[in-house]
Amino acid sequence: xxxxxxxxxxxxxxxxxxxxxxxxxxxxxxxxxxxxxxxxxxxxxxxxxxxxxxxxxxxxxxxxxxxxxxxxxxxxxxxxxxxxxxxxxxxxxxxxxxxxxxxxxxxxxxxxxxxxxxxxxxxxxxxxxxxxxxxxxxxxxxxxxxxxxxxxxxxxxxxxxxxxxxxxxxxxxxxxxxxxxxxxxxxxxxxxxxxxxxxxxxxxxxxxxxxxxxxxxxxxxxxxxxxxxxxxxxxxxxxxxxxxxxxxxxxxxxxxxxxxxxxxxxxxxxxxxxxxxxxxxxxxxxxxxxxxxxxxxxxxxxxxxxxxxxxxxxxxxxxxxxxxxxxxxxxxxxxxxxxxxxxxxxxxxxxxxxxxxxxxxxxxxxxxxxxxxxxxxxxxxxxxxxxxxxxxxxxxxxxxxxxxxxxxxxxxxxxxxxxxxxxxxxxxxxxxxxxxxxxxxxxxxxxxxxx
Amino acid sequence: xxxxxxxxxxxxxxxxxxxxxxxxxxxxxxxxxxxxxxxxxxxxxxxxxxxxxxxxxxxxxxxxxxxxxxxxxxxxxxxxxxxxxxxxxxxxxxxxxxxxxxxxxxxxxxxxxxxxxxxxxxxxxxxxxxxxxxxxxxxxxxxxxxxxxxxxxxxxxxxxxxxxxxxxxxxxxxxxxxxxxxxxxxxxxxxxxxxxxxxxxxxxxxxxxxxxxxxxxxxxxxxxxxxxxxxxxxxxxxxxxxxxxxxxxxxxxxxxxxxxxxxxxxxxxxxxxxxxxxxxxxxxxxxxxxxxxxxxxxxxxxxxxxxxxxxxxxxxxxxxxxxxxxxxxxxxxxxxxxxxxxxxxxxxxxxxxxxxxxxxxxxxxxxxxxxxxxxxxxxxxxxxxxxxxxxxxxxxxxxxxxxxxxxxxxxxxxxxxxxxxxxxxxxxxxxxxxxxxxxxxxxxxxxxxxx
Numbered sequence: 001x002x003x004x005x006x007x008x009x010x011x012x013x014x015x016x017x018x019x020x021x022x023x024x025x026x027x028x029x030x031x032x033x034x035x036x037x038x039x040x041x042x043x044x045x046x047x048x049x050x051x052x053x054x055x056x057x058x059x060x061x062x063x064x065x066x067x068x069x070x071x072x073x074x075x076x077x078x079x080x081x082x083x084x085x086x087x088x089x090x091x092x093x094x095x096x097x098x099x100x101x102x103x104x105x106x107x108x109x110x111x112x113x114x115x116x117x118x119x120x121x122x123x124x125x126x127x128x129x130x131x132x133x134x135x136x137x138x139x140x141x142x143x144x145x146x147x148x149x150x151x152x153x154x155x156x157x158x159x160x161x162x163x164x165x166x167x168x169x170x171x172x173x174x175x176x177x178x179x180x181x182x183x184x185x186x187x188x189x190x191x192x193x194x195x196x197x198x199x200x201x202x203x204x205x206x207x208x209x210x211x212x213x214x215x216x217x218x219x220x221x222x223x224x225x226x227x228x229x230x231x232x233x234x235x236x237x238x239x240x241x242x243x244x245x246x247x248x249x250x251x252x253x254x255x256x257x258x259x260x261x262x263x264x265x266x267x268x269x270x271x272x273x274x275x276x277x278x279x280x281x282x283x284x285x286x287x288x289x290x291x292x293x294x295x296x297x298x299x300x301x302x303x304x305x306x307x308x309x310x311x312x313x314x315x316x317x318x319x320x321x322x323x324x325x326x327x328x329x330x331x332x333x334x335x336x337x338x339x340x341x342x343x344x345x346x347x348x349x350x351x352x353x354x355x356x357x358x359x360x361x362x363x364x365x366x367x368x369x370x371x372x373x374x375x376x377x378x379x380x381x382x383x384x385x386x387x388x389x390x391x392x393x394x395x396x397x398x399x400x401x402x403x404x405x406x407x408x409x410x411x412x413x414x415x416x417x418x419x420x421x422x423x424x425x426x427x428x429x430x431x432x433x434x435x436x437x438x439x440x441x442x443x444x445x446x447x448x449x450x451x
Numbered sequence: 452x453x454x455x456x457x458x459x460x461x462x463x464x465x466x467x468x469x470x471x472x473x474x475x476x477x478x479x480x481x482x483x484x485x486x487x488x489x490x491x492x493x494x495x496x497x498x499x500x501x502x503x504x505x506x507x508x509x510x511x512x513x514x515x516x517x518x519x520x521x522x523x524x525x526x527x528x529x530x531x532x533x534x535x536x537x538x539x540x541x542x543x544x545x546x547x548x549x550x551x552x553x554x555x556x557x558x559x560x561x562x563x564x565x566x567x568x569x570x571x572x573x574x575x576x577x578x579x580x581x582x583x584x585x586x587x588x589x590x591x592x593x594x595x596x597x598x599x600x601x602x603x604x605x606x607x608x609x610x611x612x613x614x615x616x617x618x619x620x621x622x623x624x625x626x627x628x629x630x631x632x633x634x635x636x637x638x639x640x641x642x643x644x645x646x647x648x649x650x651x652x653x654x655x656x657x658x659x660x661x662x663x664x665x666x667x668x669x670x671x672x673x674x675x676x677x678x679x680x681x682x683x684x685x686x687x688x689x690x691x692x693x694x695x696x697x698x699x700x701x702x703x704x705x706x707x708x709x710x711x712x713x714x715x716x717x718x719x720x721x722x723x724x725x726x727x728x729x730x731x732x733x734x735x736x737x738x739x740x741x742x743x744x745x746x747x748x749x750x751x752x753x754x755x756x757x758x759x760x761x762x763x764x765x766x767x768x769x770x771x772x773x774x775x776x777x778x779x780x781x782x783x784x785x786x787x788x789x790x791x792x793x794x795x796x797x798x799x800x801x802x803x804x805x806x807x808x809x810x811x812x813x814x815x816x817x818x819x820x821x822x823x824x825x826x827x828x829x830x831x832x833x834x835x836x837x838x839x840x841x842x843x844x845x846x847x848x849x850x851x852x853x854x855x856x857x858x859x860x861x862x863x864x865x866x867x868x869x870x871x872x873x874x875x876x877x878x879x880x881x882x883x884x885x886x887x888x889x890x891x892x893x894x895x896x897x898x899x900x901x902x
Contacts, residue, residue, distance in 0.1 A: 001689040002725040005755040007658065009598030012759055020552055020765035028551075046547035054518075061516035064773075065508040072523030091741075095511075096497035098740045100479075101471055132583055132743070132771060143620070147460030165766045169594070171622075207458065238452040274453040289549045290542075290772035292583070304456040308463055314471035315616045320583060321741035322515075322773040 015168045017161050018415020023399050027409040038435055040427040041409045043216070043381045045287030048430045050351060053286060055344045056329040059083050060291075063095055063325050077339040087328055095321040101314040103130025103295070104321075107328045111295055114331035119263035128297045129309070130319045130327055133289075134246045134280035137296035139166050140312050141242055141276045144305075145207045146172035152204035154195060154239070156187070158384055158416035158424070160216045175199040175206055178419060181386065184375055185218035186226055187211070192233050208240040209233070214247040214258070214379025217416050217426040219359070221256050221379040227264040231273055240274040241265075246294070247380040249284030252356045256378055262299060275299045281326045283381065285351040293323030293330070355381065358429040358436050365440030369447050381430060384413065387423050390451055395423040401450060406442040466619045468612050469866020474850050478860040489886055491878040492860045494667070494832045496738030499881045501802060504737060506795045507780040510534050511742075514546055514776050528790040538779050546772040552765040554581025554746070555772075558779045562746055565782035570714035579748045580760070581770045581778055584740075585697045585731035588747035590617050591763050592693055592727045595756075596658045597623035603655035605646060605690070607638070609835055609867035609875070611667045626650040626657055629870060632837065635826055636669035637677055638662070643684050659691040660684070662712070665698040665830025668867050668877040670810070672707050672830040678715040682724055691725040692716075697745070698831040700735030703807045707829055716750060726750045732777040734832065736802040744774030744781070806832065809880040809887050816891030820898050832881055835864065838874050841902055846874040852901060857893040 024041050031037045058076055062068055062084035069081060088094060090106030102108060107130060112123035131137040152175040155163045167174045177195035179185045199206050211230055213222045234241050243261035251258050265275050281293035334340040359377035366374040366385045374385035389398060395412040403409050413424030478488045497503060509527055513519055513535035520532060539545060541557030558581060563574035582588035603626040606614045618625045628646035630636040650657050662681055664673045685692050694712035702709050716726050732744035785791040810828035817825040817836045825836035840849060846863040853859050864875030
């Protein structure tokens with residue numbers, strides 16, 4: 001008798017991950033049949049033509065095959081050679097050995113300096129773990145915090161489904177809190193309190209709150225006051241904070257700036273709030289999704305709990321070394337005056353400029369369509385427009401019909417969560433500008449006919 | 452209030468992973484103090500001087516930075532360029548984009564051809580998943596199979612602690628079955644039946660049996676008859692099989708050969724036994740632990756269960772692309788007549804020759820010590836010698852004292868499991884030959900005094 005579906009647990013069966021769900025499977029089928037598909041379902045920049053930064057790839061190539069320093073001495077600028085040598089001195093055994101469980105110490109020190117420079121706050125390199133993308137870090141911390149089926153984790157609605165999927169897998173309870181669509185998807189203290197009260201009434205022991213800033217799928221960028229409010233809320237109720245800050249470089253509006261939870265936590269001197277912050281090589285202007293690199297950093301975590309994090313990470317041995325190397329390249333970019341700087345600055349600037357243009361183009365284009373409303377895309381790489389649907393139709397029906405008729409692949413809002421009675425979809429801003437224009441045009445026509 | 456140890460769940464608290472446990476932490480402390488430590492605790496070949504294969508690294512460097520084809524045309528042999536081009540054609544977007552959840556299709560096709568060539572059996576590329584090392588694949592399948600706290604997974608004693616740790620994390624029950632130390636650590640049907648009877652008596656619903664071949668930590672290599680016996684046992688009791696075959700290239704005795712579970716499953720036509728087989732880039736002669744590459748392949752799994760595997764893998768997006776690339780380099784080595792072949796064959800041969808020498812040297816050396824008995828090391832990269840201890844001492848005490856007095860870092864047998872009343876330690880065969888000689892000499896002296 002083989003394994004049967006009936007033998008599997010509800011933990012597995014109930015896990016959902018819409019970003020790669022049935023709509024995407026159908027898109028792959030259509031593509032196989034020769035249809036053109038515009039993949040707007042996933043934040044995968046290089047699959048839509050974004051180029052990798054030369055700085056990053058030159059360092060990776062040299063670290064993979066250091067003999068190139070002799071075999072092709074003219075192929076690499078001096079600062080790349082120096083960076084590769086620094087990384088290899090830190091790993092001691094090149095790219096081919098497991099590092100210690102937290103990741104290569106000298107790379108964690110580089111991350112600590114990056115945070116120090118960004119936030120002007122001290123960082124303990126041993127409170128930094130290099131991870132296979134931010135996802136793995138988030139899962140480690142959720143696994144740590146969920147101690148039983150009564151434990152709840154507050155998650156924004158709409159959210160990125162890594163959170164719901166992982167909480168389901170770890171058999172905890174997802175405690176939804178709503179983001180205020182009418183107020184640019186900001187968080188409001190009354191909405192947080194309401195969510196907590198409801199969870200407690202249901203017997204849930206709420207352990208932590210997850211915040212995604214800049215927001216996925218919302219595109220909102222939180223300001224210092226909003227972050228201080230969230231820290232105050234966490235403090236008042238004894239919650240840990242998971243701050244998903246993977247889009248910290250994706251800020252598009254003049255005057256906006258990324259503010260980290262770590263910085264505000266330090267400012268408000270909240271020494272009794274545990275904070276876990278996540279960053280990634282996959283987003284920003286690097287867009288190196290394939291390398292699976294990232295890190296998390298924690299604050300106000302007692303030593304005995306920190307030892308448990310180290311143990312959990314040890315079972316996974318360590319993050320992949322090319323990913324650790326890419327994390328180094330991310331936090332130690334070339335500085336003005338270094339040979340690689342002009343190219344680096346040009347490549348970075350061009351990517352962020354086009355993302356900014358596309359964010360404006362897409363939001364404005366969507367808002368011109370009757371029956372679609374989209375908040376300004378201030379950050380991250382997505383729009384989450386509200387759509388009006390004919391009676392009896394769901395956002396899933398809508399996304400499927402959109403795919404079948406236009407080849408545009410988006411994810412139904414229900415995969416991220418949405419207020420009852422509303423419907424949305426998530427689309428990325430990543431397709432090349434001319435494709436974004438086509439998306440807007442085709443969507444307008446589709447939406448008109450669908451109603 | 453910060454997160455406290457008392458808030459964590461027993462799932463997390465009870466998880467243990469001895470390979471990176473307290474002994475190793477102490478070793479790192481001693482090293483910081485300037486002591487020389489010989490790390491024999493973990494199968495991490497390149498950390499002990501094993502060189503990466505040029506074939507693998509040249510392909511990785513080119514895939515990371517394809518411009519090198521123009522910038523350094525003389526630095527790469529033609530077959531490396533061709534392999535890199537084939538990989539890049541398959542990934543479509545280089546190394547920087549998420550691939551589909553199973554991994555790049557063309558790389559999975561290369562894996563399928565490798566299995567076909569090795570076993571002369573057909574393989575469905577869609578039943579292959581590329582993973583971040585074999586560990587991640589094992590965890591996916593254990594997560595799939597454990598449906599509740601009554602579910603049990605049969606695990607060899609001694610075992611590799613990834614199994615016990617993952618089963619604890621997924622809240623299942625570990626069902627130990629003993630390997631027969633007196634019979635070269637082989638599996639015996641009566642011992643398997645005894646284990647199953649005992650588990651059932653305790654109310655455990657046994658779902659699967661894990662087999663590690665070649666054995667970690669035992670060094671045993673199973674023959675066809677032993678594998679057929681295990682398949683017969685699984686068939687009789689409706690169990691799935693997890694075949695951990697990451698050491699399939701590490702076979703040292705003349706006349707021995709690796710036989711895969713997939714091949715024997717095909718021969719005995721056991722269509723009603725689900726099989727999950729695991730392989731890795733981290734072991735064998737590649738030894739690329741840092742790249743975190745590997746794959747699993749399944750057979751006799753119904754479509755609806757396969758869909759659940761795909762869903763679980765989707766939450767993790769995909770394995771890292773350099774790891775996927777290394778898997779390609781592993782399953783598509785250069786063939787005789789190709790420009791890279793002579794160097795590849797020389798490097799591979801030298802690594803396997805020294806491992807063979809060290810396996811013999813270590814086992815013979817250990818057996819010369821009174822109070823230590825070691826089975827022949829037929830495969831893998833470890834010895835698991837039996838030791839006699841003074842009354843009142845544990846194998847943990849022994850390993851700690853060994854470390855403190857000699858700088859030799861091994862893992863206590865209790866971290867892998869052992870029959871009651873016996874004591875062991877696990878050591879790798881990986882240190883350079885002269886260090887192995889020193890290990891044997893220092894161990895002999897230590898053991899004499901410790902008794």
